[in-house]
Amino acid sequence: MTGPALLSVEDVSVNLPTPRGNLRAVDRVDLSVGAGRTLGIVGESGCGKTMLSRAILQLLPKKAMLSGRVMFDGQDLVRLDRERLRKLRGRSLAVVFQDPMTSLNPVLTIGTQLIETLQEHLELDGVAAKMRSIELLAAVGIPAPEQRLMQYPHQLSGGMRQRVAIAIALSCEPKLLIADEPTTALDVTIQAQILDLLAREQRRRHMAMIIITHDLGVVAGRTDEVAVMYAGRVVERAPTPDLFKRMRMPYTEALLAAIPKIDAKPHTPLPAISGRPPDPTRPLKGCSFSPRCRYAWAQCQIEKPPLADADSPGHQYACFRPLNTAVGAPA
Amino acid sequence: MMQPVSQPVSGDPLLRVENLVVEYPVGNKTVHAVSGVSLDIARGETLGLVGESGCGKSTLGRAVMQLRRPVSGKVLFDGKDLTAMQGDTLRRMRRRVQLIFQDPIASLNPRRRIGDIIAEPLVIAGVKDAKKREQLVHDVLAAVGLDPQLVIGRLPHEFSGGQCQRICIARALVLNPEFIICDEPVSALDVSIRAQILNLLEEMKARYGLTLLFIAHDLAVVKAVSDRVAVMYLGRLCEVGPSEQLFAQPAHPYTALLIEAIPVPDPDVRPAESVAVGEPPSPIAPPSGCRFRTRCPRADQRCSDEMPELREVAPAQFAACHHPLIGAA
Numbered sequence: 001m002t003g004p005a006l007l008s009v010e011d012v013s014v015n016l017p018t019p020r021g022n023l024r025a026v027d028r029v030d031l032s033v034g035a036g037r038t039l040g041i042v043g044e045s046g047c048g049k050t051m052l053s054r055a056i057l058q059l060l061p062k063k064a065m066l067s068g069r070v071m072f073d074g075q076d077l078v079r080l081d082r083e084r085l086r087k088l089r090g091r092s093l094a095v096v097f098q099d100p101m102t103s104l105n106p107v108l109t110i111g112t113q114l115i116e117t118l119q120e121h122l123e124l125d126g127v128a129a130k131m132r133s134i135e136l137l138a139a140v141g142i143p144a145p146e147q148r149l150m151q152y153p154h155q156l157s158g159g160m161r162q163r164v165a166i167a168i169a170l171s172c173e174p175k176l177l178i179a180d181e182p183t184t185a186l187d188v189t190i191q192a193q194i195l196d197l198l199a200r201e202q203r204r205r206h207m208a209m210i211i212i213t214h215d216l217g218v219v220a221g222r223t224d225e226v227a228v229m230y231a232g233r234v235v236e237r238a239p240t241p242d243l244f245k246r247m248r249m250p251y252t253e254a255l256l257a258a259i260p261k262i263d264a265k266p267h268t269p270l271p272a273i274s275g276r277p278p279d280p281t282r283p284l285k286g287c288s289f290s291p292r293c294r295y296a297w298a299q300c301q302i303e304k305p306p307l308a309d310a311d312s313p314g315h316q317y318a319c320f321r322p323l324n325t326a327v328g329a330p331a
Numbered sequence: 332m333m334q335p336v337s338q339p340v341s342g343d344p345l346l347r348v349e350n351l352v353v354e355y356p357v358g359n360k361t362v363h364a365v366s367g368v369s370l371d372i373a374r375g376e377t378l379g380l381v382g383e384s385g386c387g388k389s390t391l392g393r394a395v396m397q398l399r400r401p402v403s404g405k406v407l408f409d410g411k412d413l414t415a416m417q418g419d420t421l422r423r424m425r426r427r428v429q430l431i432f433q434d435p436i437a438s439l440n441p442r443r444r445i446g447d448i449i450a451e452p453l454v455i456a457g458v459k460d461a462k463k464r465e466q467l468v469h470d471v472l473a474a475v476g477l478d479p480q481l482v483i484g485r486l487p488h489e490f491s492g493g494q495c496q497r498i499c500i501a502r503a504l505v506l507n508p509e510f511i512i513c514d515e516p517v518s519a520l521d522v523s524i525r526a527q528i529l530n531l532l533e534e535m536k537a538r539y540g541l542t543l544l545f546i547a548h549d550l551a552v553v554k555a556v557s558d559r560v561a562v563m564y565l566g567r568l569c570e571v572g573p574s575e576q577l578f579a580q581p582a583h584p585y586t587a588l589l590i591e592a593i594p595v596p597d598p599d600v601r602p603a604e605s606v607a608v609g610e611p612p613s614p615i616a617p618p619s620g621c622r623f624r625t626r627c628p629r630a631d632q633r634c635s636d637e638m639p640e641l642r643e644v645a646p647a648q649f650a651a652c653h654h655p656l657i658g659a660a
Contacts (some may be wrong), residue, residue: 002500012334044521044522044523044524045521049400053382158384158611159610160610186549187383187384187385187548188549188550188589188590188592188593189588190383190610191592191594192591192594193594195594197364212422214521214522215522215594215596216522216596217593217594217595217596218594219598220594220595220596220598220600221594221595221597221598221601241597241598243598244597244598254523255522255523256596258522258523258526259522259526259551259596260526260529260549260551260552260554260555261551262550262551262554262578262590262595263578263594264554264555264556265535265558265575266554266555266558266574266575267529267556267558268555269533269554269569270526270529270555271526271528272526272527272529273523273527273531274527276493276523276524287405293523308549309580
């Protein structure tokens, strides 16, 4: 990572009390993103990636217990009072969620929602806010923006709604944009358009971005760094090219192998990962991935592997039997 | 209207769809969900059907089952026209055709035990012997990789999405059908679980001698399981062909666009910048001529005047385009 981090997540854990006992959703995560950089957080449902993003935004459920620090632009968000936090969110810290139908208010027009954000955070007057809204909608590729201002979310397609949500998120020139599964609900052709749009706006605004996804394909060409999460922990973290070329964590390898390849022959059996992730209310003593790991040996069941440095810069992994290494190379 | 397309099929097709038209009324307008689709599926074949949301692929699947009655056209299953059947005759026929849906949790009744859910098709089919039903349920659960003893007495909420999809597959298989329509069976599942379910479907296909119509929006998933692929856009077929050939040399610009839009998990492959232009128009007022022309880089006057028919552009590969990417125009 070059330059000082804009956001650094330091030793963050999130615990949720449930009827079945304590659920450790995020387990001692450290991450950072510099200005103008893109971090991808990859993992399957239930791995804690969304809880981590909510911990950054301080939008955790009421009962959740958070520990650690979230340093953003020199202040610790965990210790910030509600009013200052509210000012920060939407202004310097913006978010785009997976489902634009639920993140937009269905009974307000697109215009009202955009103009409200601009007036609230930038203290623009009505006319200026309206002008700016039209510019923003045009910038995210919405045709006839002036007419769209009068429309309600249900009158737009899923892709258009996501563009509106992005326009709202970008409206106050945020320093950091968190995109939580921004294209999961969309078709492939629209997915490509939305990811292009995010990348273009990021470059233009020199904004930092976190893309949260379950699809390694989405992060491959579009991020500087990737963190892979499993059962609440970051299990591998590396600059994107390094991660794909020299992955160490067997889980990352398995995740990549399980994706159907477009150049594979039809009816090729897929290397599936057997079993499923562990119950988060019943944490394992050893490595959480060990029951599903084809390389696991005795030590993996007894002890939790720490997140250790690999020999390439910025690359870390949590595994006793890493891939692509001479020492302890999997048989 | 379109001629039924002759397609590379060995022997009689198990399913033949001829000029199928399905429309929905919306207020005083009409949604043209499926507009004259013809296709054949051979016995033992898997035909993949891809397209974006709203292209009519699920409606097509439902119309095959007669869950949505088509406006016109024929659905010949094993030579018999399902559209002409009603009541008991249709119900008996339907035992040979089963459906698997996208959301496995929503398609299981949350208040019924797994054993009862899977036995229900047998009860409806008139298998009166409880012992026999129990045995069949037992066998099919074991076949889909679940432990019958542990599963039968439980409720759906006790299972994960992947396990629920296994249960749905078991329910579809229990009547020993010949044909299964899989409507986005893995879209709701995580990558690691998705591979398990795709492998299971392939295994079950071999074991039970099934023919599959595999509907999905993810081309890589479709390619992984299909012998042939049909690409649908706004109610019409754009292209049909053998999977590998279609991916290696797409003829229809829309197929090419779909292939380019797939994110590749390789950082050296730079994503192609904005390959896709715009969004599909409304199926209430589809464009004249070729329905893809409003997003097509090759479109000209002819494309708006004249609807392209499916024609053979390469051996066994058919495309409905005036300006195909391969073959003579």
